[in-house]
Amino acid sequence: MAQVRNKQVVLSNYVSGFPKESDMEIVDSTITLKLPEGSNGVLLKNLYLSCDPYMRTLMNEDSTLGLGRLTLGSPMMGYGVARVVESGNPDYKKGDLVWGITKWEEYSLVSAPQFFKIQHTDVPLSYYTGILGMPGMTAYTGFFEVGSAKKGENVFVSAASGAVGQLVGQFAKLNGCYVVGSAGSKEKVELLKEKFGYDEGFNYKEEPDLDAALKRYFPEGIDIYFENVGGKTLDAVLPNMKLHGRIPVCGMISQYNLTQHEGVANLANLIFKRVRMEGFVVSDFYHLYPKFLEFVLPHIREGKVVYVEDIAEGLENGPAALVGLFSGRNVGKQVLVVARD
Template sequence: MAGDQVVRNTQSTISTCPDPMMHFLLKNSQQKIAKYVYCTPGSPIWGYGVAKVVDSSHPEYKKGDLVWGLTRWEEYSLITNVPETSFIKIHHTDVPLSHYTGLLGMAGKTAYAAVFEVGRPKKGDKVFVSAASGAVGQLVGQFAKLAGCYVVGTAGSKQKVDLLKNKLGFDEAFNYKEENDLEAALKRYFPEGIDIYFEHVGGKLLDAVLVNMKEHGRIAACGMISQYDLAEPEPLKNLFQIMLKRLHIQGFTHRDYDHIVPNYYEFVLPYIRQGKIVYVEDIVEGLENGPAALVGLFTGRNFGKQVVALAPPQKQP
């Protein structure tokens, strides 16, 4: 089995992380949407996790290596035909390994791409972050603050709003569930309009944002969680704003930005070591609790990046 490797999932406390997108993919997996079919009904789900190599015939990976990338919801995974780009070796172990399921993994790469590749902020830009306490949103807000922006986030509970304002350093935050008129709420926080919007929600919120964008505003769209679970997508009516305001909208996933990982680590590792980045993880123990944690993402039950610990350190072989 040249090129194959067997990995033990979660030599750290963490291994597989349920992600909102995964739910959408599961639901639609029979339809072969693009190339994102992460699971086959009856087989283990794929997920971004941290693992230790226990056996390998692949020249780039040897026994004992720590890696992060696409593994499966199972204790041991046999990984064949590793694409170089979707399995990344872990070199920095002075930071929690759990970070590689989020802050130093897919979520971090997504947030870095959203801010610096798509948003391209100038100092003083007005930035709005949806799903702001989530895996990506909390980093987007902090990275935009580091770039000198004014940052407002929205989330769905008082606890999350407090987190944004008191722990993550957002300038302002509000609970979208308490706003009857999202357009007016945004006008209140952005009287001069929004320069950059980080889109993880879609639907009504996106429609309200479009009206509040400034000319030449940028929208980095890496998720539309409100739409994944609807039988019919929510209709939007403010698309004309794209033309009127000359907006730039970029849909993307982290997979478009594998090449920026070295730059991202160079940027973020010093901040992590200095304690200047806060990253909230919501860890549940045991694979048996994974499905409930995944479903919880859609009712807002999680608090920060949702992680499932398969093999806590004390149980490591």
């Protein structure tokens, strides 16, 4: 069978500090659209790719975070939505739509496939990079499972307009909570209140004293802080937690590009206020995916949960889309379109 072009986004430099578009390169390779004899893998046509902050950690020369790392010249990797072109695996057949870890290229050969099959196509396929994929599961399990959310609690969410944060706020409102979010622009704060139903929101860049801002919005304290940022925000939150509060630690985007991570001075509040602070990785909860779909799909169909995407078209725009996450350029979930099938 003849080979076809396979455009790729590859890692060209290991990254120290903030990533640059030039740390990635667009290359044209080729691929044969046929599986090797006896293969148990699948050949995918990638449709939508997800830009996520954790991908920055894969670009380090030496990663100590346990999420793995990329090698120079290899395609970027992350979550995506794809169609099965050929399958040697009994769990998948030609034509299946799937989501899971794939490569940043037009076609991917995956030797050990571990994908979720997409059964519900009455919603946009791109949603499986976001609300119906890893970020949605992250918001759901972080809030309800790790955060042990109770009705009527006070909830604070950082990076609240992002892929995960916009959903945490909406899930909290469905749970009868009072919810405040922080974001990095006036436009994003307006989204929090007008689109996602947050009770209040503020631009952290305009707050000279984060501790004072939190006291203004939470005079009685915070029950759940959904942590996406780390650093100065975490330090300001800790004295404002209520007794027996919970901090599900989803991410720390403020720290990923620092060569020297910021210290946190107020950790003693974990003791005095009996606060439970717990990091989590969403893949530990993927067994709950069917339960999650039962929860979220009706809300999407009824318009009770909404999702904002920031769409970039074409693999050639992948480096800019990924780098833009770290300056807050995206508004909502950053999605990269490879093909609309």
